Amino acid sequence: MKNLKMILAIGFVFNILVVTAQQSAYVSAESGLSLRDQPDVSGKMLTKLAYGEAIGVLEKTNKQLVVLDAGEKVSGEWVKVETRNHIGYVFDGYLSSEKIAKTIRLKLKDLNVEIKNLATSDYKRSHDLNNSETATINVDTDATPEGKNIVLVDSDYKHVSLFQRYENSFSFMSADSKCNTNEWTQFDTEWKPLKQLNSNTYETLTYTEKDWITFIETATKDLKDDVVDKCGEDWLNYIKTIDNVKDFPVSVSTNRVFIKMILTDFEDNVTEKIIEFEMPKGS
Numbered sequence: 001m002k003n004l005k006m007i008l009a010i011g012f013v014f015n016i017l018v019v020t021a022q023q024s025a026y027v028s029a030e031s032g033l034s035l036r037d038q039p040d041v042s043g044k045m046l047t048k049l050a051y052g053e054a055i056g057v058l059e060k061t062n063k064q065l066v067v068l069d070a071g072e073k074v075s076g077e078w079v080k081v082e083t084r085n086h087i088g089y090v091f092d093g094y095l096s097s098e099k100i101a102k103t104i105r106l107k108l109k110d111l112n113v114e115i116k117n118l119a120t121s122d123y124k125r126s127h128d129l130n131n132s133e134t135a136t137i138n139v140d141t142d143a144t145p146e147g148k149n150i151v152l153v154d155s156d157y158k159h160v161s162l163f164q165r166y167e168n169s170f171s172f173m174s175a176d177s178k179c180n181t182n183e184w185t186q187f188d189t190e191w192k193p194l195k196q197l198n199s200n201t202y203e204t205l206t207y208t209e210k211d212w213i214t215f216i217e218t219a220t221k222d223l224k225d226d227v228v229d230k231c232g233e234d235w236l237n238y239i240k241t242i243d244n245v246k247d248f249p250v251s252v253s254t255n256r257v258f259i260k261m262i263l264t265d266f267e268d269n270v271t272e273k274i275i276e277f278e279m280p281k282g283s
Contacts, residue, residue: 006074025081027053031151031200039078039089046088050062051116052100054080055090065091107277108133110156111263111277119143121280134274145257145277146206155200159264163191164205167256185218191260204259254279 027033027049036043037060049055058080066075077091104120106113106127114131119140127135139145152160194202259275 004164006058014024023057023097025055025057025092025095025097026092026100027051027055028096028100028276033087033090033094034087035081035083035090037088039080041049043089046086047083049083049090051103053083056090057095061089065093067091067093084266104137108273112153112159113261114151114153115149116149118145118148129273133272136274136278138278139280141274141280145204149197150194150202150204150205150259152200157263158266160270161262162194162202163260164194165191165258166207166254168254169255196257
């Protein structure tokens with residue numbers, strides 16, 4: 001009886017350790033991750049796990065694997081995992097320990113577009129661009145569309161080009177309320193191509209202090225006329241030396257960021273679609 005109690009106790013502890021050992025992980029492969037019945041690339045594929053999908057890691061196999069992705073080596077090992085419907089093996093080079101935000105999807109007739117890891121204020125994750133020229137995405141507070149991956153899925157176009165620009169708001173503040181200008185805006189003067197990471201993945205541009213200063217240098221030329229009209233020439237002294245976004249009495253914020261997609265089909269017909277990111281107030 002004593003031995004039986006000891007065996008049961010050991011079994012109980014073992015079960016606790018097994019449960020505790022299971023760790024949560026999230027699929028970070030942009031195009032999904034294959035779940036196989038064996039820890040081998042030749043194993044039968046049970047299903048394809050979606051980007052951002054949560055799974056439980058049961059155990060490591062110590063079976064190493066190195067894959068080549070867009071010219072870069074990704075190292076890792078096969079691990080045994082559990083999903084809602086399957087138990088199988090995946091390559092952990094495409095697993096993340098941190099939760100991955102849901103994907104924003106844009107649907108076109110011959111192309112699906114996915115924007116990764118961008119929080120929205122309205123939680124709208126799907127947009128139909130088949131019968132519309134523009135899709136508007138409301139960016140959440142403290143979030144930004146800069147430095148995000150855009151993935152082209154199932155493209156049936158001959159060529160797809162992506163470009164980006166932004167719209168800034170210039171506010172001029174003064175003691176005289178009639179001289180304040182809170183609605184003065186200007187688009188960035190040119191579209192810039194997105195960085196292409198691989199054959200179907202692009203990265204949105206990130207704006208630096210240099211971009212802001214360049215914008216201010218061009219924008220203040222037009223702003224001076226506005227200030228003179230509303231406040232008089234004496235107010236020009238306040239904006240003659242502006243060279244930084246924090247210089248009083250002017251403040252600059254980003255209103256919108258735009259992505260332009262130029263789609264060329266196999267008959268050389270060209271279509272343009274615009275993704276418009278509405279920034280939260282005060283960004």
